[in-house]
Amino acid sequence: MAIAPFPIPASAGDAALAQLDAARESIAAVGAGLVAVSSEELDRLAASAAGVIAAAEAARAAIVLEASSRGVIAGSDHPRTKAWVEQTCRDAEVPVTSVMARQLQDIAQTCTGHDVAALREAVTAGRLPLESAAVVAKVYRRLREKIEHPHWDLLADILIDWAAEGARPSQLHSLEERMIGQYGTADALQEEHDRAHQNRRLTDFRTTRDGMRTATLKLDPASEATLTAALHALSKPQPGAGGEPDLRSSGQRRADALLSIAGFTTTARPDVPGTGAKARITITMTLADLLADLADCDQAGGVDGRGSDTAEGTDSRNSVRSGTRVRSRTRGYAAAGFGQTLTPTEAGMLACDAQIIPTVLGTNGEILDLGRAHRTITPGQSAALHQRDQGCTYPGCSIPPQWCDGHHIVYWALGGRTDMKHLALLCRHHHTVVHRHDHTATVHPIHGVLWTRRDGTPIGNGPRITLP
Template sequence: MTAAGGGAAGEVDEGPLDEIDRLDAAAYEAFMSEVYDALGGRGRDLPARELHGGLVEARGAVHRAALTAEDVATVLDGSLVEAIESVGRLQTQLGAVGFTLAREAAVRGLHRDVALSLTDWLRVRCPWLSTQEAAQITEVVKACDSPVTAQIGDAVRDGTVPLHRAALVARTMSRLEGSLDVDQREAYAEIATRAAGRRDLADKDLARVCHQLVEDLLHEAAPGERERAAQELRSVTTRRVGPGLTRVTIDAPDGVAATINGVLTSSLAAPAPVKDEQGQVLEPDTRSPAQRRFDALATTIQRGVGRPGAPPSTARATVLLMIPFDPAGGVPSGPATTAAGDYVAPRQAAEVACSADVTPVWLSADGAPLALGRDARYATPAQWKALAVRDGGCSFPGCSALPQWCDTHHLDHWARGGHTDVARMALLCGRHHTHVHQHDLTATVSGGTVTWHV
């Protein structure tokens, strides 16, 4: 046989593709750059164009599949079942695409550019996502940060595991992280991920598998390791049962569980019938044992949080912070120092001075005190509650932090003559309090709405 190109029998002429195959990585990159340049750069944006085109086509196809109530009534049972199964597969595929894009956005730090958590950033970019769905994406993205548990994200990308099931596996592995060595974590992640990909395994069965992994860990660990594992596994989770009712689940190490059980079996949980002055029962206590235990726990918690004062922004001042002051700019002119001689960077000093955990002492150029922090500088409990009602939490756009995690921030800096008035303050979570000071952002309040100029 004579090879194409006129070579001798039994020989094959090498073509240009064979030469390309022998190129090393650097040479191949240079070759492809020449190809792109020859194409006028048209090949470089191919993935983006494919992504955009594919999503546009998918939206169009879904639009064509839409039916009116009258149309769907004419679909036969077999076709209806097949269509529902197809929708399920499509949702898994779409979840895989969305997760892949969210993962890349997280790697690039797009959410950090605007000082948002990934969950909040996804909710801003995709308002139709529920908080739970965005949190599930975040949980799986976090799992991908470790090569040991990256297989969870790989299963989502491959379309073999739906996002919500992968999130359950990611949460389980996150809980087990401090109690397992690398090989154990990888083995546990593989078991749970494989179970999550089984179509014959319902969500509740997958939850049992994940729970069994936790139980196995505690049973197999030595006594000392078991205590450490139990401490790592402590958690409180909440789930909405229905309107007006939330389920709270507590996983407590034995020591803390003993304290909780002490409350649940104390006199607070005993029946409390209504009695007359002679001790005769007038009305029996109709609460069930479970309701009495709840009331005992709620009473204990309310006693702990019911003390007067002390929301986050009104803690007792305990630290003196000496801050050099620039009258022209109304900002710190250099690093601040504590009474112990520790240094605090200028922008951090301005942020810390907003907290009632310190008493700021503003100093002139020659070190003379210009102003001392005083009680009136901090929001009162009543003012903090008013801000909590008005702002509903962190006032920074896109942030979902609750009021109890926020501090009061003076929109007009205290050092610049700002006043502690509700109309000139706003709630900020710790992350955005730092962000606002780092970027010296300003805001206005109009009609009870805080608008940040970002």
């Protein structure tokens, strides 16, 4: 009598593989039976199929994370997660894109360790799509380098919730900046924007095959806020004389707006909407941040130590020399009306020359006060500044007046007035320098605008001689 062989139990790996194979075969058969499905049932099937895809992505992410944590990937012929995923799929003749493999690598790099349990659980439970999980992983990895440890769990939960609700990658990156401004070190957001400003560029125009000219523009948030506000002011649909609708696309209107800006930089046209005044930008800050900044200014004595009500400005300059000036804090952020996140320094710089509408928020986000755009430099004052200053007033700079901003020597938000003895022309570079280093100035009737550092020492080898 033949003896039946002793059954060898299947390994856990064989059992899991059998489950996946059975699931794949079952799903593959769904398409063949759709002819018999009623039209009313297709929406439920589409949603169910999306759930299956999410579960499959979660299972694949869990397997890759397990292989990474055990050292399987590190000990393989392809020690990088992306290459390991691509190779295993090629061996099994399963298609995989390079983008998908890189997303799994981003997740594996971030979801290792006890302090990222929430993110790992959200990924392996299928709460986050693979693409969103990869973005969250990248953002969270950068945030951990700039924010102190006690806030990590809170930030991870916020990012996961946003991504699970369908936030786009651009929204997650915007949230990243605001988290840095709120929870980062004092100068973290400013340092981020300084690096971005160094990378700004506009390429030369090149000709495409269809004869069009194209260029690439990269801007830091503060610069993009200015350009976006200006384009928005000039790109609204303009109906025809008989009320005909504006048939231009939004892209065409923005292109025309950019050409209008280029054509009207030196002369204001009151008959063209959006010209004759600087662009309008809404800056939002919390009441706590606003009061903290003003408190710092009060410690300096007077209105921010940046000027005075007299032409000579002796009181202001003496207060600066006394060393009592306390630099304004740089922690926190301001939100521009077109979605940009700005540092307080950048918001202060833009406030000199744009129509800034300060929106002050309470602790629960309610609007407490909405300012009025009534303090911008008029066209007449701009012409007078061009005539008086003859260009950038910062010592050693020769930028012509057409490329300069009007700067409030005494910040308008802190009581400064928009009159000639409190205004000076600065090129964009030196405008940033003045705001960042808290330089101050006085307007002399003979010698023009005289700049001094925060400690009262004069800037430059000598004053610029200008005609009265």
